[in-house]
Amino acid sequence: xxxxxxxxRVGTTSDAPDGLVTAATRPPLARKLGLFPxxxxxxxxxxGAGIFTTSGLxxxxxxxxxxxxxxxxxxxxxxxxxxxxxxELAAAMPxxxxxxxxLAELFHPLLGFLTGWVSFFVGFSAPLAAASLGxxxxxxxxxxxxxxxxDAVFIRKAVAVGIITVLAAVHLRGVDFGARVQNFLTVGKxxxxxxxxxxxxxxxxxxxxxxxxxxxRSAAPASWKSIGLSLMWIMFAYSGWNASAYVGSEIRxxxxxxxxxxxxxxxxxxxxxxxxNLLFVYxxxxxxxxxxxxxxxxxxxxxxxxxxxTVISGLIAFALLSSISAMIMLGPRVYYAMAKDGHFFNAVxxxxxxxxxxxxxxxxxxxxxxxxxxxxxxxQILTYMGFCLGIFPIVAVIGLFKLRxxxxxxxxxxxxPIPPLVFAFASVAMLVLAxxxxxxxxxxxxxxxxxxxxxxxxxxxxxxxxxxxxxDDVA
Numbered sequence: 001x002x003x004x005x006x007x008x009r010v011g012t013t014s015d016a017p018d019g020l021v022t023a024a025t026r027p028p029l030a031r032k033l034g035l036f037p038x039x040x041x042x043x044x045x046x047x048g049a050g051i052f053t054t055s056g057l058x059x060x061x062x063x064x065x066x067x068x069x070x071x072x073x074x075x076x077x078x079x080x081x082x083x084x085x086x087x088e089l090a091a092a093m094p095x096x097x098x099x100x101x102x103l104a105e106l107f108h109p110l111l112g113f114l115t116g117w118v119s120f121f122v123g124f125s126a127p128l129a130a131a132s133l134g135x136x137x138x139x140x141x142x143x144x145x146x147x148x149x150x151d152a153v154f155i156r157k158a159v160a161v162g163i164i165t166v167l168a169a170v171h172l173r174g175v176d177f178g179a180r181v182q183n184f185l186t187v188g189k190x191x192x193x194x195x196x197x198x199x200x201x202x203x204x205x206x207x208x209x210x211x212x213x214x215x216x217r218s219a220a221p222a223s224w225k226s227i228g229l230s231l232m233w234i235m236f237a238y239s240g241w242n243a244s245a246y247v248g249s250e251i252r253x254x255x256x257x258x259x260x261x262x263x264x265x266x267x268x269x270x271x272x273x274x275x276x277n278l279l280f281v282y283x284x285x286x287x288x289x290x291x292x293x294x295x296x297x298x299x300x301x302x303x304x305x306x307x308x309x310t311v312i313s314g315l316i317a318f319a320l321l322s323s324i325s326a327m328i329m330l331g332p333r334v335y336y337a338m339a340k341d342g343h344f345f346n347a348v349x350x351x352x353x354x355x356x357x358x359x360x361x362x363x364x365x366x367x368x369x370x371x372x373x374x375x376x377x378x379x380q381i382l383t384y385m386g387f388c389l390g391i392f393p394i395v396a397v398i399g400l401f402k403l404r405x406x407x408x409x410x411x412x413x414x415x416x417p418i419p420p421l422v423f424a425f426a427s428v429a430m431l432v433l434a435x436x437x438x439x440x441x442x443x444x445x446x447x448x449x450x451x452x453x454x455x456x457x458x459x460x461x462x463x464x465x466x467x468x469x470x471x472d473d474v475a
Contacts, residue, residue, distance in 0.1 A: 033251045035261055037179040038244040040186040041326055042265025048323030049134035050237025051273055052316055055280050056292035061230050063214050065281045072277050075234035076270035078426050079241040081419040083266040085397045087259030090245040091411035094254030098245040099396050100334050106399035110456050115392040116338040117452035122388040124331025125365055129372035132160035135320040141297050142314035160373045167325045168366040174355035185322035192315050197275040204303030206282040213286050228433020236386040241266045243330055255410035332361030383438045387445035394427045
């Protein structure tokens with residue numbers, strides 16, 4: 001049988017007994033993404049709710065704008081080190097699922113499952129819910145007449161669920177259409193941030209003298225524990241530096257394009273983040289920034305006046321659409337890869353026969369995110385998400401040393417072993433300090449990871465109990 005003949009049969013269930021959908025009868029994901037959309041995926045997944053919400057909290061925790069800017073730069077160096085490591089991992093294993101595939105292959109399927117488990121609840125579903133709520137908050141600031149009143153909270157949650165539903169429908173139409181929408185949203189977001197930075201410094205009313213001021217802290221001067229917690233919050237804002245690795249099965253020439261997309265996307269975001277935070281300090285005093293969530297709206301108001309605050313709040317809401325879209329695009333590929341390996345519900349590995357996207361996985365993630373939006377259980381979520389998301393990249397980066405011992409791969413990072421050592425040691429120190437500062441949220445994060453172990457054993461037992469599928473005769 002020729003390959004084209006095999007592809008003609010893929011996507012039907014008639015080749016399997018009794019219509020059983022197996023790995024052999026599911027259509028493969030399509031390799032259609034080039035450098036531009038892959039880089040956009042990284043940028044879109046990184047630049048989201050974090051950069052527009054955490055700086056006020058950081059100022060409250062640290063009190064010193066210069067220390068805050070230094071930590072944003074340090075977080076960028078850490079993210080770039082991770083991107084260098086993942087570039088080599090992704091080139092060697094260009095598969096859907098990112099960390100899930102790397103940890104399962106380099107160490108043990110349990111570690112792969114646990115990172116996918118965390119991604120399901122914390123890595124994508126919870127940030128997707130948070131980003132959609134951030135979107136509705138900024139829409140509320142842009143159009144207060146539509147969001148105020150007795151039902152304001154319900155309306156904002158309904159808007160958040162609505163935007164998840166709309167963008168899920170976009171990505172269900174296929175990777176080509178989804179990538180075009182993603183490219184448009186990401187380019188628009190970058191243009192907005194670059195314009196805000198350049199126009200803000202050129203025409204806005206502010207001063208860099210604010211760098212020499214400080215905000216009043218409720219506790220003693222910033223300790224190492226506070227610095228560790230702040231860096232973890234910053235790394236949550238930088239999370240996504242490994243984004244294109246999750247769609248490795250859909251990228252053309254992955255050995256060449258994957259490393260470039262990770263490094264290029266991360267480098268661009270570092271410049272944007274440092275520029276934005278410098279603008280926030282330029283626009284408002286540290287005391288004014290302290291504890292403010294919607295720092296973008298505050299900066300716009302101080303720079304250009306109340307009218308500009310309304311306009312820019314709407315534009316930031318538009319910018320958050322790109323992040324919501326990116327998480328809807330990336331997260332389901334992790335669950336798809338897990339289910340394909342028998343480590344998740346079988347139906348989650350379903351690929352739509354026409355659009356060739358993991359449709360069931362997309363719908364499931366959006367349902368979970370919608371429940372999170374409506375439940376309102378996001379107290380102290382930033383620390384919880386940051387701690388969970390910081391664990392498994394450390395293990396994946398350590399796996400790079402094991403990969404190197406196996407022989408040369410298609411891409412080798414420069415300056416090895418400095419990037420993986422910097423990333424691993426700094427990340428471990430960050431998590432330890434964050435745990436000492438916020439033990440409750442950190443303990444809940446650890447418990448979330450541990451809860452995945454019995455589910456892994458359940459799925460493994462179920463997988464071994466089933467007869468091995470009969471593969472199609474594919475030449």
